[in-house]
Amino acid sequence: MGNNVIKAENLGKKYQIFHQKKQGANTLGETVAKNIKSVGKRVLGRASTSNFTKEEFWALQDLSFDVNEGDTVGIVGKNGAGKSTLLKIISRITEPSTGRLELSGRVASLLEVGTGFHTELTGRENIYLNGAILGMSQFEIKQKFDEIVDFSGVEQFLDTPVKRYSSGMFVRLAFAVAAHLEPDILVVDEVLAVGDAEFQKKCLGKMDDITRKDGRTILFVSHHLPSIMQLCKKGIYLEKGRLRSSGPIDDIVEDYLSNGVNVDTVFEPLHKDNQLAVGFERIEIVDQEDKPTAEFYYKDKIRLKFHLAIRQVKHPYSLFVMILDSFKRRVFAAETAVLKSETILEIADHFLIRGNYSIHAFIHIPQVIQIDVAEDVCQFSVLDSGSEFSRNGNYDYGVVFGKYEWIN
Amino acid sequence: MNRIIIEPGKTEKNYWLDIWRFRELLFILSWRDIKVRYRQTKLGIAWAILRPMLTMGILLLVFNRFVGLNTPNGQPYAIFVFAAQLPWMFFATALSDASNSIIANERLITKVYFPRIIIPLSSVATSLVDFLISMFLLFGLLAYYGVEPTWRLLMLPVFFLLVLLAAMGAGLFVAALNVQYRDFRYIVPFIVQFGLYLSPVGYSISRVPEAWRPLFSLNPIVGIIDGFRWAITGESVILMQLPFWISIGVIVCFLFLGVYQFRRMERSFADLI
Numbered sequence: 313m314g315n316n317v318i319k320a321e322n323l324g325k326k327y328q329i330f331h332q333k334k335q336g337a338n339t340l341g342e343t344v345a346k347n348i349k350s351v352g353k354r355v356l357g358r359a360s361t362s363n364f365t366k367e368e369f370w371a372l373q374d375l376s377f378d379v380n381e382g383d384t385v386g387i388v389g390k391n392g393a394g395k396s397t398l399l400k401i402i403s404r405i406t407e408p409s410t411g412r413l414e415l416s417g418r419v420a421s422l423l424e425v426g427t428g429f430h431t432e433l434t435g436r437e438n439i440y441l442n443g444a445i446l447g448m449s450q451f452e453i454k455q456k457f458d459e460i461v462d463f464s465g466v467e468q469f470l471d472t473p474v475k476r477y478s479s480g481m482f483v484r485l486a487f488a489v490a491a492h493l494e495p496d497i498l499v500v501d502e503v504l505a506v507g508d509a510e511f512q513k514k515c516l517g518k519m520d521d522i523t524r525k526d527g528r529t530i531l532f533v534s535h536h537l538p539s540i541m542q543l544c545k546k547g548i549y550l551e552k553g554r555l556r557s558s559g560p561i562d563d564i565v566e567d568y569l570s571n572g573v574n575v576d577t578v579f580e581p582l583h584k585d586n587q588l589a590v591g592f593e594r595i596e597i598v599d600q601e602d603k604p605t606a607e608f609y610y611k612d613k614i615r616l617k618f619h620l621a622i623r624q625v626k627h628p629y630s631l632f633v634m635i636l637d638s639f640k641r642r643v644f645a646a647e648t649a650v651l652k653s654e655t656i657l658e659i660a661d662h663f664l665i666r667g668n669y670s671i672h673a674f675i676h677i678p679q680v681i682q683i684d685v686a687e688d689v690c691q692f693s694v695l696d697s698g699s700e701f702s703r704n705g706n707y708d709y710g711v712v713f714g715k716y717e718w719i720n
Numbered sequence: 721m722n723r724i725i726i727e728p729g730k731t732e733k734n735y736w737l738d739i740w741r742f743r744e745l746l747f748i749l750s751w752r753d754i755k756v757r758y759r760q761t762k763l764g765i766a767w768a769i770l771r772p773m774l775t776m777g778i779l780l781l782v783f784n785r786f787v788g789l790n791t792p793n794g795q796p797y798a799i800f801v802f803a804a805q806l807p808w809m810f811f812a813t814a815l816s817d818a819s820n821s822i823i824a825n826e827r828l829i830t831k832v833y834f835p836r837i838i839i840p841l842s843s844v845a846t847s848l849v850d851f852l853i854s855m856f857l858l859f860g861l862l863a864y865y866g867v868e869p870t871w872r873l874l875m876l877p878v879f880f881l882l883v884l885l886a887a888m889g890a891g892l893f894v895a896a897l898n899v900q901y902r903d904f905r906y907i908v909p910f911i912v913q914f915g916l917y918l919s920p921v922g923y924s925i926s927r928v929p930e931a932w933r934p935l936f937s938l939n940p941i942v943g944i945i946d947g948f949r950w951a952i953t954g955e956s957v958i959l960m961q962l963p964f965w966i967s968i969g970v971i972v973c974f975l976f977l978g979v980y981q982f983r984r985m986e987r988s989f990a991d992l993i
Contacts, residue, residue, distance in 0.1 A: 327991065404726065404833035406990040413726040419833070427831040430752055432759045437752075444748040445832055 317416045317497055317529050318379035318402065324410035325372040325397050325553075369582075371397040372553045375411070379546075381496075382527040386534070386544035386561055388568045390688060392582045393550040395533045396501060399423060402531065403499045417496025417529075420447050424501070426486030431475035435466055435485055438474055442489045456492045463518070464488035484511060491518045497529045498522070516543055537565055537640050569638060569668070577606045579671075579689035589624040590650050590675050591684040597692045610696045610713070614659040616671060622653050627677050633657055636688060638668040643711055650675060662713050666696035735983075739835045749842035753817075754849055768853045772809060776802050783922035792926060795953045796865040802858060803952040804921040804945040807883040810851040811890075811941055812912045817843040818891030819908045822899050822989060829989050836986040837979075840895040844887050851880075858952070872951045879947035886940045886971045892978035896985040900992050920945055925957040933963040940974070943967025 372394040379385055387395050400406045401413065403421030428445035429438050439460055443453040453460075461467055464485045466477070474482060500519070516539055522528050523543075534540050540547070540561065547564030549556045557567055579595040598615045599605045608614050618631060629650040635643040643664070646657055669692055674685040696702050701709045722734075758764045776798060783789045784797040791800045818840040822829065825839050862869060898904040919941045920928070928936050937943055943964045950956035958964045985992075 400990065401726070404724075405830060407726065407987045408728050410728060415724040415726070417722070419724075421832060423831045424827075428828050430756060432756045433752065437755065441748055441752055444745045445828060445834070447742075447832075447834070450744055450748075 315381055315416075316378050316414070317381045317383075318377075318531075319414040320378075320411065321376050321413070322411035323372055323375040323398070323401060323408050323413060324370060325394070325401060325406070326409040327369045327371055329367045329369055370553050372401070372408075372550075375550075375553075375555050377548060377555060377558055379529060379531070381416075381529055382523065383546055384523050384530045384532065384544040386532050386540035386547045386564070387550065388533075388537075388540065388547060388564060389550035389556075392552075394553040395550055396423075397553075398550070399499050399501050399531065399533060402497075415497065418447065419497045419499060420493045420495035421499040422446075422490050422493075422501065423499070425483055425490070429474060429482070429486060432473055434473055435470045435477070438485065439489055442486065446490060446493055447495065448493065452494075460488045460492050463491060463514075487511070487515055491515055494522070494526070495528070497531070499531045501533045512539070519543060537569075541565060577604050577690055577692060579686055581684075581686070584621070585684075586623075588621070588684055589626065590629045591621045591623075592618070592673070592675070592686050593621045593653075594619040595671065595673065595686055595690050597690050606692045608692065608694050610664070610666065610694055610699050611661050613661050614664070614692065614694075616657040616659070616690070618655050618657070618673070620650060620653050620655070620675070622650065625650075629675055629677060629683070631655065632674050632676060634672045635659070635664070636670045636672055637711060640670075640688065641711075642672070643669070664694045665699075665701070665710060665713055666694050668693045735835065739837060742834045742838055745834055746838050746842045746845060749838065750845040750849075753843070753846040757846075768850050769857065771850075772802075772805060772854045772857060775809065776805055779805070779922040789923055789927075791953070791955065792924060793953070793955050795867065795955065796861075799858075799861055799865060799867060800924075800949065800953055800955075801922060802854075802861055803949045804919070806851065806854055806858065807879070807944045807948050808916065808919055808921050808941055809854065810847055811883055811887050811944075812915065813850060814844045814847040814887035815890050815894065816908050816912055817847060818887070819894035819898050819904055822895050823902075823993065826993050829993055836989055837892070837982060840891050840982075841888065844884070844891055847887070848884075862952075867953075870954065872954065876948070876951045879944055879951060882947065882968070882971060883941070883944045885975050886944065889971065889974035889976075889978035892982040893974065896978075896982040899985065899989055915939070915941070924955070933958060934966055937963035937966040938970055940967045940970040943971075 375394075375398065387398065389395050397406075399421065400423070401408050402415070403419055403423065405421070405423075426442065428442055430441060433441065439457065440450065440453055444450065448456075461470065464481075464487070466481050466485050469477065469481065474485070477485070498519075519530060520543060523530055530543070532540060532544055544561045546559065547561040548558045549564050549568055551571075556571075557564060577597045579592070581592055584593070585591060594617075596604055596617045596619075597606065598617055599608065600613055600615065602615075616633065618633075620631070630647055631650050632645065632647045634645045637643050648655065648657075670688050671690045672685075672687050673689075674682050676682040699713075701707075758767060761767065763770065779801045780798055783801070789797070791797055821839045821843040822836070828834075828839070829836065859869075861867075894904050894908060916922075918936075918939055925933070925936075925942065925946055937958065943958065944967065946956050946958050946964060950959050
């Protein structure tokens with residue numbers, strides 16, 4: 313049905329990683345050195361680059377797919393599979409290194425909530441600014457202004473600078489603007505992860521409306537599988553920059569979930585960034601004898617071993633770990649200060665019930681910055697044979713073993 | 721429905737049409753910069769008046785009082801200086817703002833698509849507001865010193881167009897290169913600083929030996945300043961002569977170079993920034 317609005321043929325994206333390249337502010341010495349290097353390169357052709365190890369990295373390769381008008385397509389894949397790169401190419405932020413992409417109609421991308429918001433400006437002013445940045449005309453914004461304000465629920469604070477907003481209010485307002493975009497193709501990255509659950513539902517509902525009523529096309533990336541399944545009818549599964557499968561969303565999610573288990577008990581970043589003050593080197597799952605394992609009995613203690621590369625300890629970095637269940641819901645969280653390059657988190661026995669789990673971990677300075685992240689890695693499963701509930705068969709008895717007592 | 725085809729290394733067919741479609745964004749971004757610029761300042765918009773007045777005062781003090789320079793045709797030195805200061809300050813602010821603009825808007829570059837050229841152009845447009853305020857000051861000065869404007873003032877828009885093009889050309893060129901080579905963060909303030917002395921703002925072009933003038937005019941602002949002075953005070957030294965055309969030539973070259981360099985690099989901004 314419908315006609316092709318997105319047609320990708322052999323898309324590929326190559327990044328070059330210079331290992332001595334530094335990000336952010338360059339010092340004068342480096343600048344000069346870089347200049348001499350670039351002058352030298354121009355004079356000598358490509359001869360003199362040996363001092364700087366250059367590595368090629370294909371974020372996407374040989375990717376071909378079609379999207380029809382009115383399709384809602386969920387893109388799944390592990391971290392580093394190329395989901396975000398694909399969205400960036402479709403939203404024309406970066407150009408592909410190989411292949412060809414045809415787009416029909418207006419594309420709007422929502423890769424971040426509140427892109428272009430200026431904290432010094434008021435909520436009212438930011439609606440106009442953000443709307444324009446996302447591609448709405450002033451006329452369009454004026455028309456929808458009341459609707460946007462209504463949706464956001466920050467009416468009393470419209471004339472307050474956004475810097476005085478709570479983060480919840482900020483997200484609401486930013487999302488309200490974005491939700492009223494009416495492009496032909498809407499590209500959405502992991503933005504629903506922020507904001508409270510109720511508001512998320514409201515946004516999903518709004519996006520659902522947009523596609524159903526107006527036949528718009530949506531491409532949606534999220535780690536939150538339930539919302540992908542709610543919103544999307546089709547799916548694309550990327551693995552290591554290539555297309556693994558595409559088709560009806562249920563099949564894709566099933567493929568994704570079944571492929572996720574038993575594969576990676578060890579996580580190592582695809583390319584380690586040597587600039588990070590603290591970064592993940594390796595995360596592995598082991599049992600109490602320090603043997604790598606992916607399957608545990610409910611009576612076992614589960615150990616998560618974090619190997620970190622600590623290059624600077626100027627700031628109070630902390631390691632934040634969340635255990636996700638098979639629906640990528642967060643079961644619980646643990647946090648510790650980053651002190652040693654190896655640290656072990658032991659999960660108590662008689663705690664997780666049977667099921668598949670994975671880890672979402674990041675290193676951050678609380679409320680300031682997140683410097684490295686390992687999303688949805690290290691799958692493991694917990695088996696339950698012989699617990700007090702196991703005689704109930706496949707009955708869903710919750711997420712964790714509760715701690716309780718019957719008092720008679 | 722318009723069909724867009726994206727292929728590596730291929731330049732956009734309807735690039736200039738796209739800029740037209742995003743023209744509102746250009747104004748909104750400048751409006752944002754203007755709104756934000758004087759937030760949390762005590763004097764607010766008064767700075768837009770104070771800055772040019774103070775600059776003029778100092779140049780007047782140094783070149784007129786200390787050094788003892790005077791205008792060739794007996795016009796007030798304040799107006800003589802201010803006429804040159806108009807294009808120079810516009811060029812200097814537009815160039816410094818534009819050169820940093822892409823880096824300052826990193827978030828936009830990596831998260832949303834629109835023709836990137838909008839960003840430096842909006843910086844130039846922002847500087848326009850200061851220029852217009854200075855124009856009002858000029859009329860105030862003319863009234864204060866009792867100088868009657870002549871028909872020549874009608875030519876001012878032409879010379880303004882020249883300085884606008886000069887700022888756009890240099891601004892685009894530096895803005896693009898600045899993404900990859902942050903060296904320009906150091907170079908631009910330097911250019912602006914010594915440019916004030918290498919441009920005849922505080923003194924007359926007639927002070928420059930005639931043999932040196934063609935070389936001197938490689939600085940495009942030289943020709944423009946002569947034009948502004950001619951339109952406002954009636955005094956011109958090189959207008960319609962070889963040095964003037966050299967300045968114009970440099971402006972045109974820079975404009976082409978700037979647009980070319982910017983368009984060549986903008987596709988990789990998101991990867992380089």
